[in-house]
Amino acid sequence: MKLYSTRNLNEIMNPKDAIIKGLSNDGGLYCPKYEDIIAHKFDIRYLLKNDYKATAKLVFSIFFNDFTGGEIENCINSAYNDTNFCVGTNDNIAPVTKIGKNYLMELYHGPTSAFKDVALTILPHFLTTSYKSKGENKKVYILTATSGDTGKAALSGFKDVENVSITVFYPTDGVSNIQKLQMQTSEGNNVSVVAIKGDFDDCQRLVKEIYTDNEIKKLCEKNNVVLSSANSINIGRLVPQIVYYIQTYIDLVNANEIKLNDKINFVVPTGNFGDILAGYIAKLLGTPINKLICASNDNKVLTDFINTGIYDKNRELYKTISPSMDILVSSNLERLLFLLSGNDDKLVNELMASLNTKGVYKINDTLLEKIKENFVAYYANQDECKKTIKEAFEKDGRIIDTHTAVAYNCLKQYINAEHTNQNNVRATQYKPETRTDEFYEPSVILSTASPYKFARDVLKCICDNNVDTFDDFACLDKLNELTKEPIPKNLAALKTKEKRFNTTLSYEESKKFVIDRII
Numbered sequence: 001m002k003l004y005s006t007r008n009l010n011e012i013m014n015p016k017d018a019i020i021k022g023l024s025n026d027g028g029l030y031c032p033k034y035e036d037i038i039a040h041k042f043d044i045r046y047l048l049k050n051d052y053k054a055t056a057k058l059v060f061s062i063f064f065n066d067f068t069g070g071e072i073e074n075c076i077n078s079a080y081n082d083t084n085f086c087v088g089t090n091d092n093i094a095p096v097t098k099i100g101k102n103y104l105m106e107l108y109h110g111p112t113s114a115f116k117d118v119a120l121t122i123l124p125h126f127l128t129t130s131y132k133s134k135g136e137n138k139k140v141y142i143l144t145a146t147s148g149d150t151g152k153a154a155l156s157g158f159k160d161v162e163n164v165s166i167t168v169f170y171p172t173d174g175v176s177n178i179q180k181l182q183m184q185t186s187e188g189n190n191v192s193v194v195a196i197k198g199d200f201d202d203c204q205r206l207v208k209e210i211y212t213d214n215e216i217k218k219l220c221e222k223n224n225v226v227l228s229s230a231n232s233i234n235i236g237r238l239v240p241q242i243v244y245y246i247q248t249y250i251d252l253v254n255a256n257e258i259k260l261n262d263k264i265n266f267v268v269p270t271g272n273f274g275d276i277l278a279g280y281i282a283k284l285l286g287t288p289i290n291k292l293i294c295a296s297n298d299n300k301v302l303t304d305f306i307n308t309g310i311y312d313k314n315r316e317l318y319k320t321i322s323p324s325m326d327i328l329v330s331s332n333l334e335r336l337l338f339l340l341s342g343n344d345d346k347l348v349n350e351l352m353a354s355l356n357t358k359g360v361y362k363i364n365d366t367l368l369e370k371i372k373e374n375f376v377a378y379y380a381n382q383d384e385c386k387k388t389i390k391e392a393f394e395k396d397g398r399i400i401d402t403h404t405a406v407a408y409n410c411l412k413q414y415i416n417a418e419h420t421n422q423n424n425v426r427a428t429q430y431k432p433e434t435r436t437d438e439f440y441e442p443s444v445i446l447s448t449a450s451p452y453k454f455a456r457d458v459l460k461c462i463c464d465n466n467v468d469t470f471d472d473f474a475c476l477d478k479l480n481e482l483t484k485e486p487i488p489k490n491l492a493a494l495k496t497k498e499k500r501f502n503t504t505l506s507y508e509e510s511k512k513f514v515i516d517r518i519i
């Protein structure tokens with residue numbers, strides 16, 4: 001499988017090199033060609049005996065075919081085991097459960113209680129395997145900007161990995177208390193955490209600037225260091241996310257919830273478009289998927305794009321209670337444009353140049369039609385999100401986190417729109433009580449974080465106490481009282497863990513911090 005820069009088809013990489021490099025020099029993302037994915041299409045009926053690891057092996061051998069079978073198995077076994085994922089006895093790290101007549105794919109049983117663990121537990125193993133087989137003795141230095149979840153998942157995944165060190169930058173205002181504590185108490189001799197005076201965009205700008213800084217480049221060469229990335233632009237993060245779409249389908253057939261070849265929908269709470277893009281690739285590979293429902297919060301740049309064909313980031317960024325979706329530039333959308341345009345690197349270049357200079361681009365009708373064949377898009381505002389958490393608790397008996405709630409609300413809007421035959425009309429007039437149950441398509445909501453990770457905001461929706469008087473740990477306990485589900489160990493342990501990282505730096509000081517770690 002060759003990987004191409006989305007902005008230049010002449011820039012070609014083997015998977016191992018692309019995993020090490022992260023981002024192409026021209027700013028493009030590494031991506032397979034459309035026809036190369038289709039060439040590996042499978043018939044799902046032959047996969048029904050697969051468990052999670054077998055499906056993972058299949059997917060990784062397609063996309064990372066310069067890894068040997070043994071290398072892939074080692075990576076899988078080192079990442080997807082019961083030290084990292086606590087899901088009871090079977091090995092399925094993404095169990096599917098019911099919510100009303102639909103399903104929740106529980107992606108939050110990993111070491112940091114967010115779905116990013118699925119990719120970030122295995123990326124370090126892909127990376128070290130790639131390195132070893134190249135026989136180079138360079139050191140890898142990973143820089144990661146985070147608005148909360150990526151940072152901790154990366155710190156946990158790369159902890160004490162040989163020949164790798166990592167620094168995570170988070171904005172002083174912008175992450176939740178629990179998220180901050182998770183990062184500050186990180187273990188490992190190769191990790192560091194820095195709070196940046198600024199917002200998430202400042203962190204991201206800082207990291208990009210360091211990557212392209214000529215002085216830093218020279219320092220790296222002199223000191224045998226390679227800079228790399230754990231953000232979802234890395235193909236090594238995207239591919240592991242394809243697995244759970246396929247496995248969920250297999251599990252639903254085996255549990256007699258759906259019949260073989262029934263088409264199902266996936267509803268994905270979306271920020272950087274990585275997770276939902278993986279769903280589209282699972283569909284290309286042969287998973288019977290009807291619609292991928294793209295769910296956004298008040299930052300509904302993707303809702304507008306999928307409904308109109310105009311991507312416009314010139315708008316205010318709202319801070320919401322689903323912070324991992326507070327994003328105006330969804331990087332992985334670039335890969336979708338590449339695939340659906342038949343690998344048109346010139347077109348992608350033009351669109352991205354327009355986004356950079358004007359903050360806006362428009363795609364043609366043919367391309368928009370192709371997007372609409374596969375995707376529908378809705379958004380849920382803050383009030384709708386809160387109302388949905390309350391309803392899920394009272395009517396379905398489920399406690400869901402703030403990101404999952406955005407997705408659940410969007411599913412309700414989709415059902416309502418389909419039912420009233422007003423596809424893609426925003427259902428501001430959504431009235432659950434008017435819904436009859438004639439319209440039914442089995443739908444799976446990707447549940448991307450444990451409700452415990454956003455305990456305070458979730459509690460405020462479902463209990464009458466004055467939650468603001470509780471400290472963070474009292475919030476966990478109260479939620480535990482209501483759910484009876486155990487508090488994830490990693491969160492409970494925060495109470496007694498030593499705070500190792502308390503550094504706050506300015507933008508300029510941070511560059512110096514990085515240089516000190518290179519030399």
Ligand SMILES: *Cc1c(COP(=O)(O)O)cnc(C)c1O
Pocket residue numbers: 114115116149150232269270271272273274275276324325403448449
């Ligand atoms: C990162 C994240 C998302 C968004 O995923 P993308 O791949 O960026 O679209 C949604 N929910 C949670 C909890 C996340 O951490």
